[in-house]
Each structure stands twice: as C-alpha cells, then as structure tokens.
Amino acid sequence: MSSSIRIAPSILSADFAALGAAVRAMDEAGADYIHIDVMDGHFVPNITIGPGVVADLRKHSERIFDVHLMVSPVDAYLAPFAEAGADILTVHAEAGPHLHRTVQAIHALGKRAGVALNPGSPVSLLDEVIDEVDLVLVMTVNPGFGGQKFIARQLDKIAALRRRIDATGRSIDLQVDGGVNLDTAQKVIAAGADVLVAGTAAFADGPDHYRGNIAALRGAG
Numbered sequence: 193m194s195s196s197i198r199i200a201p202s203i204l205s206a207d208f209a210a211l212g213a214a215v216r217a218m219d220e221a222g223a224d225y226i227h228i229d230v231m232d233g234h235f236v237p238n239i240t241i242g243p244g245v246v247a248d249l250r251k252h253s254e255r256i257f258d259v260h261l262m263v264s265p266v267d268a269y270l271a272p273f274a275e276a277g278a279d280i281l282t283v284h285a286e287a288g289p290h291l292h293r294t295v296q297a298i299h300a301l302g303k304r305a306g307v308a309l310n311p312g313s314p315v316s317l318l319d320e321v322i323d324e325v326d327l328v329l330v331m332t333v334n335p336g337f338g339g340q341k342f343i344a345r346q347l348d349k350i351a352a353l354r355r356r357i358d359a360t361g362r363s364i365d366l367q368v369d370g371g372v373n374l375d376t377a378q379k380v381i382a383a384g385a386d387v388l389v390a391g392t393a394a395f396a397d398g399p400d401h402y403r404g405n406i407a408a409l410r411g412a413g
C-alpha cells in the first residue's frame with residue numbers, strides 16, 4: 193500500500209530567496225510532486241507566487257509541478273500557470289461559481305485538473321465534477337499559511353472521498369494538505385489518501401534531512 197503513496201513537498205516552507213535550490217533539493221531527495229502554493233491575498237489572507245516564478249522554477253526540475261491555486265476568481269490565471277509549466281492545476285471548489293467550466297478549461301489547456309475542498313466544505317460540492325477531475329485535495333487546515341495544526345475531523349471526509357473515488361472506477365489522486373507529519377500521515381493514509389502534501393515536515397532540519405523526511409512520510413502508513 194505505502195508504495196503507492198506519493199509525497200508533494202510544499203515550497204511554501206522553503207527560503208523564498210532560494211526557491212530554485214529548494215526545488216532541486218526536493219527533486220534530488222525523491223519528491224514525487226513539487227507542490228506550489230499560489231495565494232492571492234483575497235481568497236486567502238496571504239500572497240505568494242505568480243506564474244513568472246513558476247516558469248523560472250521549471251528550469252530546476254522535471255518532477256510533476258502540482259500548482260495549488262488559492263485564487264478567486266481563478267479562470268484568468270489558468271493559462272498563465274499552464275504556460276509557466278504547471279502539470280496539475282488545482283482550484284478551490286469555493287473559489288468561483290463555475291467549477292465545471294473551470295475544470296473543462298484546465299483540460300482544454302492539456303493539464304490535469306484538481307479540485308480542493310476547504311475544511312468547512314462538504315464532499316457534496318464535488319458531486320457534479322468528480323467524474324471529470326484527476327485529483328481531489330482535502331485541506332486539513334484552513335488555507336493561507338504553513339505550519340498550522342491538522343484538523344482531525346477531516347479524516348472522515350478523506351474516507352468518504354476514498355469511497356466516492358473508488359466508485360468512479362477512475363484513477364483520481366486523493367491528496368491531503370495541511371499539518372501532515374509522521375503522526376497525521378499515518379492517519380490520512382489509513383483513511384485512504386495517496387498523495388501527501390508536506391511543508392513543515394518535508395523541510396524540517398534542512399537539506400541533509402529532506403530525503404529522510406520524504407521517505408519517513410512515504411512509509412508512515
């Protein structure tokens with residue numbers, strides 16, 4: 193089971209003055225995805241990375257660029273991030289009134305489409321798009337900042353989505369983001385998650401520890 197677990201270090205926990213080095217180091221340490229948190233200062237109370245930064249980071253790694261768009265409205269930014277080199281574009285179900293159209297737009301750009309749910313959002317928000325998405329992201333903190341405490345109530349949502357995804361018969365990543373550490377990784381894997389985003393836990397103790405951090409999270413189940 194744990195061999196199918198993929199780890200997506202979030203560069204939100206990196207030194208922003210040295211993001212290229214951070215991406216290279218996580219690539220070399222065995223990261224499956226590079227998770228890039230895009231925050232607009234509107235949908236979430238923080239501002240981070242634009243498409244120009246993603247384009248420059250693209251030169252540092254060929255790993256899957258997993259771009260988490262905490263942006264509302266988001267549609268105007270899909271093409272710029274696609275052109276910058278994103279492989280997965282994940283949008284929030286809460287971020288706009290036309291989720292189905294947004295998912296279609298991501299696919300039209302030739303990218304994998306993810307949909308994220310905030311902790312306060314029900315699984316039912318995905319009912320009408322689940323057959324079209326490539327990734328579902330369960331937020332286990334309220335988005336905006338790294339280093340927050342895992343919200344354990346979300347474990348039931350992860351388990352419900354595992355059942356819902358299996359019922360589709362399609363290959364859909366079930367990703368978890370927020371407060372993932374060795375303890376909570378074990379719980380989310382048991383609940384059915386197969387892609388773990390980790391900021392604090394992946395970057396803990398500096399570059400010499402990245403490989404061990406990733407391996408430990410991968411093996412936590």
Ligand code: DX5
Binds near residue numbers: 204334338389393
């Ligand atoms: C939060 C971001 C996360 C964050 C996770 O809004 O989406 O990706 O970086 O950080 P940790 O793992 O420290 O909770």
Ligand code: ZN
Binds near residue numbers: 202227369389
């Ligand atoms: Zn994220």
